Amino acid sequence: MNINTNMNNIRDRKEDIINNILTEVLEKIRPSGEERKRLRKIFEYIKNRVTACLKNYVNEECFEVSLQGSVAKDTFLSGEADIDIFVIFNPTCTLDPSQILTNFVTWLRTCLKDLPNYTEYAEHPYLIINVKGLDINVVPSFRPLMRNNEVKFLTSVDRTPLHTNYILNKLSAEQRDEVRLLKSFLKALGIYGAEIRIRGFSGYLTELLIAYYGSFINVLKSSRQWRPFKTCIDLEGHYSNEEECLKVFEKSPLIVVDPVDSKRNAAAALSLRSLSIFVLASNLFLHKPSREFFHIYRKGEKLEGYLADEEFRKRGSTFIAVIVGLCEKTSPETIWGQLRRIEKVISQILKERRYAVLYHDSWSDERKIAIIAFELAHLLADCYEVFRGPSALDFENSVRFIEKNLGRILAGPWIDENGYLHVIRKRKRCLEHEFAEVIIPTIENILSIGSVRAVVHTLAEAEKHVAEISGKDVLESFRQWVKDFTYRNLVLDIYTASSDPDTNV
Amino acid sequence: MNINTNMNNIRDRKEDIINNILTEVLEKIRPSGEERKRLRKIFEYIKNRVTACLKNYVNEECFEVSLQGSVAKDTFLSGEADIDIFVIFNPTCTLDPSQILTNFVTWLRTCLKDLPNYTEYAEHPYLIINVKGLDINVVPSFRPLMRNNEVKFLTSVDRTPLHTNYILNKLSAEQRDEVRLLKSFLKALGIYGAEIRIRGFSGYLTELLIAYYGSFINVLKSSRQWRPFKTCIDLEGHYSNEEECLKVFEKSPLIVVDPVDSKRNAAAALSLRSLSIFVLASNLFLHKPSREFFHIYRKGEKLEGYLADEEFRKRGSTFIAVIVGLCEKTSPETIWGQLRRIEKVISQILKERRYAVLYHDSWSDERKIAIIAFELAHLLADCYEVFRGPSALDFENSVRFIEKNLGRILAGPWIDENGYLHVIRKRKRCLEHEFAEVIIPTIENILSIGSVRAVVHTLAEAEKHVAEISGKDVLESFRQWVKDFTYRNLVLDIYTASSDPDTNV
Known part of the structure; x- marks a missing residue:
């Protein structure tokens, strides 16, 4: 061979x-044919209820209730379907679009009181109805208009029915x-x-x-x-x-x-x-x-806070997290938008203060609590830092450097082989004070989704807050995140899952 | 005004x-006129003894005993004079220069047995005689030759008499x-x-x-x-x-x-x-x-080892030092040449291993013991390090990176905002093992001035070794160095000595 x-x-x-x-x-x-049939049935049921309801407010010829999303396109995963129902209004019909968008949820909630439902907020509010554990999104949208040979969309979800058609045909x-x-x-x-x-x-x-x-x-x-x-x-x-x-x-x-x-x-x-x-x-x-x-x-392995703390201790890195109590009814997109922004802002501040941020991530139950977490490398102890100043040959800046640091020099200024001044100096603020005096006020300034509850130094403490504020039923999801935050080893997990194609199936 | x-x-x-x-x-x-006179007198005495002695071996017309150095030039500091006496041989006289250099110290030691003396080694061996607590260097040299209109020096100290003349005239x-x-x-x-x-x-x-x-x-x-x-x-x-x-x-x-x-x-x-x-x-x-x-x-402030250790503990940095037992009769220049070289080599090795060397320096009594010391910044705990790998988009290198690190990954590989792989990994060797397995063997390879006695982690331990090996009388000098190593604040000391020209005199 x-x-x-x-x-x-x-x-x-x-x-x-x-x-x-x-x-x-x-x-x-x-999904099985059975599952598909069941979903279609639920859609038909809701479609009829929604149509009957909206007729009270809008001329029936001015809207159409339509199945969209992965169920419509038959691309959903078995057991994981959300049903997306779009009410597509004709904007050239009598009613003003902004009026429709304002009243849509209120109208439906009046008629669908018998079904568990809540309002969610995206570009515009929409309704989520829960039928037999299944989430059904009922979303208002508008038929696109043609103007000067160009398609005009009134809201960003108006493209969705076109997407559905495109995929169905393709x-x-x-x-x-x-x-x-x-x-x-x-x-x-x-x-x-x-x-x-x-x-x-x-x-x-x-x-x-x-x-x-x-x-x-x-x-x-x-x-x-x-x-x-x-x-x-x-x-x-x-x-x-x-x-x-x-x-x-x-x-x-x-x-x-x-x-x-x-x-x-x-x-x-x-x-x-x-x-x-x-x-x-x-x-x-x-x-x-x-x-x-x-x-x-x-496999979704989990990790308790106190075990994670042990890991950080072993590495010699520093964990610090901000616990945020959320306002009610903030949409997940808003929560996550702010959490990601705050992660960036804090990282930036820490970086300017010469803390080495190794990793950051946030967790939230999207209802009551959010956690913004950082892992930092110890450079020196919390309160001290090494700093390289100007060349000793640059007198003006050398004097400025010495004078600026007077009173907080622990060692130096010494001059290295290349003639540069170095000091080990007290930080203006230790990590704890940096958070208390600069970072938390900054967060509170940009935070509209809730308020800072605490700054914690261990994942065990963070876990305690989650259990207290959000309840024990979210602990599993939190612990999954704790594991990801601590080990970040998705790639390794996948890589090591099979070491050899031969032994693989 | x-x-x-x-x-x-x-x-x-x-x-x-x-x-x-x-x-x-x-x-x-x-210096006072008295001090000058006393030094001249000592010179005259030694000059006579040396001349009388060398006459036994070399024709009197072939050499000249001459005062050199700062006493000759009258540029020495009161109370701090060394007397440099040069025996300037005429190389065109009968004796072979190399024979003179080989025998010079032996000849003199035979005649000057009554005075405390020892041999020192520079480019060539020379004699140090101690008279009333004063060190007198007796150095062999040669009158420079003119060849093809250029001055030729046989040894590097042959320039010294010309220097003396130049300065005296200038x-x-x-x-x-x-x-x-x-x-x-x-x-x-x-x-x-x-x-x-x-x-x-x-x-x-x-x-x-x-x-x-x-x-x-x-x-x-x-x-x-x-x-x-x-x-x-x-x-x-x-x-x-x-x-x-x-x-x-x-x-x-x-x-x-x-x-x-x-x-x-x-x-x-x-x-x-x-x-x-x-x-x-x-x-x-x-x-x-x-x-x-x-x-x-x-003012020569001093600092005991245990107090210095306290400082390093406070900063959160790591101290590590190699204790070297010296061979007898190695010249200070050789000792320091090797110590500085070893400092460089160790720094290089540590840097390659991603330890951040903040400072290094050596100390020696120049007789029995030398210490090569390092202050390192903690990046992570001793045994762990953060490492940035290749871009996840570079598949070959990503796989190589993952495979190379398998078995010593503590966290990751995770992928950052820019698509690069990162890991926290076990070091191949912890700091202690790095010294034991790589650094000490390397030092022993290049070390001809003595042998490694110990690796220590505190200045208190280093001080104990100094006291044991070298004796208590060098502790003062060691403690001065400990202070310099710990604080490196010469510049600051000088700067803060007077805060205002007005309050200065």
Whole structure:
């Protein structure tokens, strides 16, 4: 047997392994006909209730109740469907759109009192109804208008019905399964969803990628060729070439031109981090395929606060977190928008103060409590820092440096081999005081989602706050986050899940 | 009174203050006629003994016993004179120079048995005789030869008699006092001497600077214009311009062309560090004159090891030192040459291992014990480190990175905002093991001056070793070094000695 045949055999065997895994995964995530039928039935029921209700307020010819989202496109994962119901109003009908948007939720809540429901806030408020444990979003939208040969959208969700149509026409039944595989893959990596918390791949983006590359494996293989900030995927050929496309869009890690709106990047929410995770994981999967790459096979290990504290102690790093009590009825997007912004601001302040921020992340139950957490490297003890001053040959600045530091010099100024002054000096504020005097006031200034409750130094303390404020039922989710914050070892987990393609299936 | 008059008044007052200080310092460091006479007498006595002795071995017409150094040039500090006696052989006389250099010390030791004496090693061995607590160096040298219109020196000390003559002809009596001021100033800063330990200003360089700039204050003022690596001081105009001069000499922080040998830089031993200290201190003195700038007024505070350890504990930094037992009869230059080299090598190894070396220095009694000490910043605990790997988009290197680190990952690999992999990983070796397994073997490889006795983690332990190996009488000198190592605050001491010219004298 020569080397080429041998190589081909290995390649064939790997392809077999991949195919076996994908078949196995699909069996678990592909919904049954029964499940589909049940969801359609629930949709019909709600559609009738909503139609009957809205007729009291709006002329029946002026709106249409329509199934949207992954259930409409048949790209949802078994057991994980949300039903998206859109009420599409005709804006040229009598009622003023802004009036509709203002009253929509109130109208529906009056009629649907018998069903558990609550209001959620995106660009506009919408209603979530819970039927048999299933969340049903009822969203107001408007039929797009044509003006001067251009499509005009009144609200950003108005594109959704066009997306649904596009995908329905574009994807074959097999390709819908490929979408499911890709979604499951992205979910396992924590990069499924365009939310601020995640900044990953939206469902629609996932569908577009399958529409463009044909299959799950092809998306993975093609992702190797993506050059961040320089890749433009243009399914409908809205642009004559990549250059022209790149000129139109702001610097984005990936550009996927929305087929129904050539000015929109369907991947606009995707961060470089999420993109990088995807490309690495794609490569890893092709290199060492394993079930662990799909969310249904990911084991969700947990870690209690006190065990995490032990880890930080062992490393010799410093943990510090801000506990925030949330205001009622703030939308998750608003909460996460502010948490991510605060993470950035605190990191910036700490960096200016020469603390080395190793990692930061936030957690929230999205209702009562949020935690903004940092791991810092000890450079010197909390209250002291090494600082390099000017060259001793630059007299004016040397004197200024000495005078500025007088009274807080612990050692030095000494002069190094290159003639530069160095000191070990007392910090103007220790870490604790930095938080108390600068960071917390800054946070309180930008925080409209709640108020700072405490600054804590251990994850055990943070856990205590979570249990007290939010209740014990969210502890599992918190502990999952504690584990991720402490070990950040998603990539390692996946990598080590299978050490050899041979032993893999 | 207008502003200019006011400024002139301040300037005048400062000049008065400086003049008062210099007068006061000079009174203490200028030797009396009595002291000079006594030193001359000792010289005459030794000269006679040496002449009588050497006549047994060498034709009297072939050598000449001559007073050299700061006593000959009358530039020594009161109470601090060493007597340098040169035996200048005529190399054209019968005896072979190498035979003279080999036998010189043996010959003298046979005749001078009645005086305490020991051999020291520089380029060649020479004899130190102690008379009434005064060290007298008796050094063999050769009259330079003229060959093809060029002066040829057989040994490097052969230039010394020419230096003595040059300075004697060049400096006025007043300028010899200016030399004393400059020497005292340099001594206070720890940068007097061309030895490897110091890499500062030699006595001859000090004299040349006064010869060139005329006075102590002028040297200080002129040093502000020195541009490191670009300044050439050429007293005798051996070069037609600075450019030509700079071309001849290797990159040196300062070039002072030796008037008696145009190819030699009299400042060759001066480090950028010492130069920077001098320039800063010069500026500080002119800005805020104070007696503290002169060595007779510098208070020598001391610090015991256990108190120093307390300081390091407070800062949160790590102290580590290697204790070396010295071989007998190694010359200080050899000891310090190796200590400085080892400091560099260890720093390099630690830096490669991503330890942040804040400071390093060595101490030795130059007889029995040496200590090579380091202060490191804690980045993370001893055994762990943060490491940034490749971009997740670079698959080959990402996989290599993950595989290389498997088994020692504490957290990660996680992917940051820019797509780079990060890990917190176990170090291959902890600091202690790094020393045991890599650093100590490396030191032992390059060490010919002694052998490693111990690695210690506190200055108290180091002090214990010093007391045991070297005896209690060197503890004072060790404790002075401990203070310098811990606080490195020479510049600060000087700066704060006088906060205001008004309150200064």
